[in-house]
Amino acid sequence: MRQVLVYDLLFGKGLKCGGRWKVLVLKHRARLQAELARLKVHRKVNCNEDLLAPTEAGNQASPAPQVPRYVRVNTLKTCLDDVVDYFKRQGYSYQGRAARLEELSSLSGKQFLLDPHLPDLLVFPSQTDFHKDRLYVAGHIILQDKASCLPAFLLSPPSGSHVIDACAAPGNKTSHVAAILKNKGQIFAFDLDPKRLATMSTMLVRAGATCCELANQDFLAVDPRDPKYSKVTYILLDPSCSGSGMVNRLPGEETAPSSERLRALAAFQRKALGHALRFPALQRLAYSTCSVQQEENEDVVRDVLQEHGSAFRLVNVLPSWPHRGLATFPAAQCCLRACPAATLTSGFFLSSVPQWEPPCGAGGAEQSQAAEGRGPCAARKKRRKSCCVNQCTPPPF
Numbered sequence: 307m308r309q310v311l312v313y314d315l316l317f318g319k320g321l322k323c324g325g326r327w328k329v330l331v332l333k334h335r336a337r338l339q340a341e342l343a344r345l346k347v348h349r350k351v352n353c354n355e356d357l358l359a360p361t362e363a364g365n366q367a368s369p370a371p372q373v374p375r376y377v378r379v380n381t382l383k384t385c386l387d388d389v390v391d392y393f394k395r396q397g398y399s400y401q402g403r404a405a406r407l408e409e410l411s412s413l414s415g416k417q418f419l420l421d422p423h424l425p426d427l428l429v430f431p432s433q434t435d436f437h438k439d440r441l442y443v444a445g446h447i448i449l450q451d452k453a454s455c456l457p458a459f460l461l462s463p464p465s466g467s468h469v470i471d472a473c474a475a476p477g478n479k480t481s482h483v484a485a486i487l488k489n490k491g492q493i494f495a496f497d498l499d500p501k502r503l504a505t506m507s508t509m510l511v512r513a514g515a516t517c518c519e520l521a522n523q524d525f526l527a528v529d530p531r532d533p534k535y536s537k538v539t540y541i542l543l544d545p546s547c548s549g550s551g552m553v554n555r556l557p558g559e560e561t562a563p564s565s566e567r568l569r570a571l572a573a574f575q576r577k578a579l580g581h582a583l584r585f586p587a588l589q590r591l592a593y594s595t596c597s598v599q600q601e602e603n604e605d606v607v608r609d610v611l612q613e614h615g616s617a618f619r620l621v622n623v624l625p626s627w628p629h630r631g632l633a634t635f636p637a638a639q640c641c642l643r644a645c646p647a648a649t650l651t652s653g654f655f656l657s658s659v660p661q662w663e664p665p666c667g668a669g670g671a672e673q674s675q676a677a678e679g680r681g682p683c684a685a686r687k688k689r690r691k692s693c694c695v696n697q698c699t700p701p702p703f
């Protein structure tokens with residue numbers, strides 16, 4: 307009976323009957339759905355049907371596509387051409403820029419490519435290890451999964467911007483933002499964990515990132531009206547999450563997050579996203595997690611945007627990206643998902659929320675927020691010459 311009900315819940319048309327078993331199964335619904343999502347990530351499949359796919363090994367699912375080794379060129383210390391030349395001198399064979407994602411999975415031996423989506427991201431076969439390479443030790447290259455490079459890339463603050471990295475440690479995304487800013491501007495980086503911040507500090511020195519101010523502080527306690535943050539136009543929010551999308555977890559770590567844990571994480575994520583949207587000059591925000599759970603991703607973004615009315619909207623980033631947000635609300639397709647099977651990366655979620663710009667002459671919700679002194683117009687009105695000249699800086703895609 308239990309098995310039938312679990313099947314109906316996960317794969318069928320929902321639970322119609324079942325008495326006390328139904329109550330029990332529904333109580334564990336979030337956990338069961340989370341377990342199914344994790345199973346799909348680990349089997350590297352996108353849909354339920356693919357879990358049944360037969361393989362050479364009989365009933366076992368096909369071997370997982372290996373996630374390639376991604377190498378981000380740290381443009382604060384070097385440039386793409388120099389790094390490509392270095393690897394060529396080490397005996398690697400450069401294949402140029404990949405035109406399609408599939409080219410990444412067919413890399414072998416000492417071949418390497420330039421990623422088709424991200425500039426400055428090189429791709430090597432998955433077994434390649436550069437942890438002892440002198441470019442890595444000197445901070446010229448950063449070993450960072452492609453999915454984790456998306457937030458800074460999509461945020462893309464122009465040089466000179468003021469940026470908040472709300473949950474920053476150990477700082478891979480912070481150093482990426484610093485590289486995009488060319489160290490010009492200011493990054494306010496917050497984290498609650500002093501040990502992770504210490505690691506981050508060392509890492510930023512190695513990366514040559516000099517535009518960061520680190521604070522061991524609860525982001526939720528940072529006052530958006532503090533004049534110090536009055537010029538913050540970009541926020542990167544990568545809050546604590548269940549980490550259920552990480553492909554390198556040890557087998558012992560492979561338990562799905564409990565529904566209580568998911569609820570607690572989502573509550574924090576909602577608070578942090580809502581808080582971030584209160585910074586008065588905000589133009590663009592990137593929200594990301596390395597979780598594959600809908601509760602921490604689409605549900606958080608949907609709920610917070612609903613609370614904020616029409617002041618913010620989701621922007622349809624990277625239209626060529628093959629894996630989109632789960633269609634749980636109309637704009638969810640604007641979000642990006644990542645997983646080994648579909649994008650050859652770890653499991654990841656990203657959404658980009660820009661300030662909504664009214665057409666010339668329109669007022670609406672933005673005006674009323676500005677009247678409260680906390681809306682985006684409060685800062686923008688001062689510098690606006692006409693309502694058309696200060697559109698958000700377009701993202702790089």
Ligand SMILES: C[S@@+](CC[C@H](N)C(=O)[O-])C[C@H]1O[C@@H](n2cnc3c(N)ncnc32)[C@H](O)[C@@H]1O
Pocket residue numbers: 472473474475476477478479480496497498499502523524525526544545546547
């Ligand atoms: C997913 S990790 C961030 C990873 C980081 N963005 C990177 O790319 O290296 C989440 C971080 O949020 C921090 N954190 C959790 N709650 C926080 C809070 N209320 N304020 C600031 N940081 C917080 C945790 O200590 C943790 O380091």
